[in-house]
Amino acid sequence: MERRKERTKQAKYKERGTVLAEDQLAQMSKQLDMFKTNLEEFASKHKQEIRKNPQFRVQFQDMCATIGVDPLASGKGFWSEMLGVGDFYYELGVQIIEVCLALKHRNGGLITLEELHQQVLKGRGKFAQDVSQDDLLRAIKKLKVLGNGFGIIPVGGTYLIQSVPAELNMDHTVILQLAEKKGYVTVGEIKSSLKWETERAKQVLEHLLKEGMAWLDTQAAGDPQYWLPALFTELYSQEITPEEAKEAIP
Amino acid sequence: HLADKNSVLKILGRFDSGVLLLSTHRLIWRDQKNHECCIAIPLSQIVFIEEQAAGIGKSAKIVVHLHPASSNKEPGPFQSSKYSYIKLSFKEHGQIEFYRRLSEEITQRRWENLPAAQTMQVNKSPQAGRIRAVGIVGIERKLEEKRKETDKNISEAFEDLSKLMDKAKEMVELSKSIANKIKEKQGDITEDETVKFKSYLLSMGIANPVTRETYGSGTHYHMQLAKQLAGILQAPLEERGGIMSLTEVYCLVNRARGLELLSPEDLVNACKMLESLKLPLRLRIFDSGVMVIELQSHNEEEMVASALETVSEKGSLTADEFAKLVGMSVLLAKERLLLAEKMGHLCRDDSVEGLRFYPNLFMTQS
Numbered sequence: 059m060e061r062r063k064e065r066t067k068q069a070k071y072k073e074r075g076t077v078l079a080e081d082q083l084a085q086m087s088k089q090l091d092m093f094k095t096n097l098e099e100f101a102s103k104h105k106q107e108i109r110k111n112p113q114f115r116v117q118f119q120d121m122c123a124t125i126g127v128d129p130l131a132s133g134k135g136f137w138s139e140m141l142g143v144g145d146f147y148y149e150l151g152v153q154i155i156e157v158c159l160a161l162k163h164r165n166g167g168l169i170t171l172e173e174l175h176q177q178v179l180k181g182r183g184k185f186a187q188d189v190s191q192d193d194l195l196r197a198i199k200k201l202k203v204l205g206n207g208f209g210i211i212p213v214g215g216t217y218l219i220q221s222v223p224a225e226l227n228m229d230h231t232v233i234l235q236l237a238e239k240k241g242y243v244t245v246g247e248i249k250s251s252l253k254w255e256t257e258r259a260k261q262v263l264e265h266l267l268k269e270g271m272a273w274l275d276t277q278a279a280g281d282p283q284y285w286l287p288a289l290f291t292e293l294y295s296q297e298i299t300p301e302e303a304k305e306a307i308p
Numbered sequence: 309h310l311a312d313k314n315s316v317l318k319i320l321g322r323f324d325s326g327v328l329l330l331s332t333h334r335l336i337w338r339d340q341k342n343h344e345c346c347i348a349i350p351l352s353q354i355v356f357i358e359e360q361a362a363g364i365g366k367s368a369k370i371v372v373h374l375h376p377a378s379s380n381k382e383p384g385p386f387q388s389s390k391y392s393y394i395k396l397s398f399k400e401h402g403q404i405e406f407y408r409r410l411s412e413e414i415t416q417r418r419w420e421n422l423p424a425a426q427t428m429q430v431n432k433s434p435q436a437g438r439i440r441a442v443g444i445v446g447i448e449r450k451l452e453e454k455r456k457e458t459d460k461n462i463s464e465a466f467e468d469l470s471k472l473m474d475k476a477k478e479m480v481e482l483s484k485s486i487a488n489k490i491k492e493k494q495g496d497i498t499e500d501e502t503v504k505f506k507s508y509l510l511s512m513g514i515a516n517p518v519t520r521e522t523y524g525s526g527t528h529y530h531m532q533l534a535k536q537l538a539g540i541l542q543a544p545l546e547e548r549g550g551i552m553s554l555t556e557v558y559c560l561v562n563r564a565r566g567l568e569l570l571s572p573e574d575l576v577n578a579c580k581m582l583e584s585l586k587l588p589l590r591l592r593i594f595d596s597g598v599m600v601i602e603l604q605s606h607n608e609e610e611m612v613a614s615a616l617e618t619v620s621e622k623g624s625l626t627a628d629e630f631a632k633l634v635g636m637s638v639l640l641a642k643e644r645l646l647l648a649e650k651m652g653h654l655c656r657d658d659s660v661e662g663l664r665f666y667p668n669l670f671m672t673q674s
Contacts, residue, residue: 079489205599
């Protein structure tokens with residue numbers, strides 16, 4: 059009785075011209091094999107190009123995003139296995155984590171993309187493959203899923219990278235952007251540029267102070283200045299000290 | 309740019325951005341914007357060349373050591389210099405190739421054989437300008453060809469990429485269709501086939517359209533990975549008091565692997581399966597969103613009791629201080645103190661000096 063029902067159902071579907079899911083699955087399996095071959099061919103011709111050319115990598119990533127494919131989702135994906143893009147970005151992720159950990163006590167877990175780029179390049183050494191800022195951003199986007207609070211904050215044409223699970227809402231972000239120009243900001247400036255009340259400005263600044271992302275200079279002439287250590291790399295030696303490096307490796 | 313150390317040129321940035329040309333007879337530099345500005349050195353002046361690798365803030369360079377200038381040398385940017393070398397700085401790329409070609413030319417010394425009929429007039433007078441010599445035009449043409457060829461290679465790569473993406477797009481459409489059918493039950497999909505479908509999605513990097521959950525969760529790959537992780541992480545966890553943040557795990561595992569690294573999502577998806585596979589580790593997510601791996605035998609709530617003791621002994625502690633005392637990462641130290649606070653054992657003093665935790669005397673002394 060069951061089997062007859064089953065067959066009738068199938069017949070009905072076939073009549074209507076609808077393809078069944080399991081048939082499509084079989085089709086997908088075949089197409090997957092073919093795709094794998096195509097990708098292998100592509101890799102044999104252009105793998106080096108992807109390795110060496112940051113522009114090409116951007117193009118590649120953008121195209122993938124457009125069609126709804128994430129080449130970095132899994133190390134087990136075809137893209138990663140055959141084009142080697144996976145290892146490149148996942149290793150970069152490790153390097154980013156280590157730099158951020160080492161410098162966290164200096165900047166509270168906020169660092170400019172520029173400084174991060176420099177430190178990562180330094181860590182990779184002279185003979186390593188070149189890494190662009192776009193590469194860093196993509197690696198960081200992937201790291202978010204680890205729950206460590208990785209975030210990307212646009213400020214004045216560049217980005218601040220957050221690497222600690224501190225709550226930074228719109229108010230905090232706006233202040234960071236304001237501070238980016240000079241490296242510091244005062245309550246007075248916030249009130250005049252953003253038209254905020256004193257209380258609101260103070261609350262946001264205090265939060266940044268507590269998180270170690272801002273430092274207070276009460277000895278400045280005029281209004282006390284709230285400085286962002288993430289923004290004044292000139293004042294620091296750019297070397298990561300051995301103590302800091304120890305902090306970074308688990 | 310040509311860097312005569314501490315030279316006026318460098319400070320003025322006059323010879324900062326241009327194109328370097330190599331002929332059988334000369335080394336020529338031409339300003340990128342002002343083609344009338346052109347300087348050259350005969351290859352016969354070169355004693356030897358050496359490479360300087362790129363570094364941070366430094367571009368790759370070629371140092372060209374020169375014979376002393378002859379008395380009838382043509383006018384140039386400097387009448388004389390105390391240095392016997394010039395440095396060519398390659399800000400973008402090309403140093404390696406140029407060094408090779410320059411070495412070749414110096415070795416072959418073709419200028420000795422070929423008539424120097426194509427002498428170049430480097431004319432600094434205002435009206436002068438365009439270099440008319442045939443040699444230069446020939447070089448330019450070659451450069452143009454090379455550029456076209458590189459462009460062609462790149463555009464070939466883009467073309468191939470586009471074709472590949474078209475095929476990938478078909479796969480995405482197909483997977484959406486399958487997912488819809490699964491949802492609307494048009495056809496019977498067995499358990500096995502569902503797993504297969506998920507692994508296809510994983511291979512292609514397509515988000516699971518049915519559940520919208522993270523890619524490839526529940527595949528055999530992630531199950532295997534979870535089991536592997538249980539093996540790899542046992543000892544490190546024990547060394548670290550039974551708990552590690554997921555970022556620590558990510559770094560540890562990938563550093564150990566060296567190749568065929570795990571993506572962050574691979575790690576998370578594998579860890580999500582730890583509990584259901586009854587492995588001796590588990591994934592835990594704190595209120596803050598911080599994710600950790602704990603040994604099953606680890607009990608964070610018990611650790612809170614000892615944290616309370618430590619804080620009481622010292623009167624009060626910040627996360628930093630606690631971390632140093634106990635030998636934990638600051639991240640996990642903070643989570644433990646927050647948990648203790650949540651459980652009512654500690655209370656906080658949140659000031660601009662930082663977040664400090666005290667034993668909750670309201671609890672103990674009521």
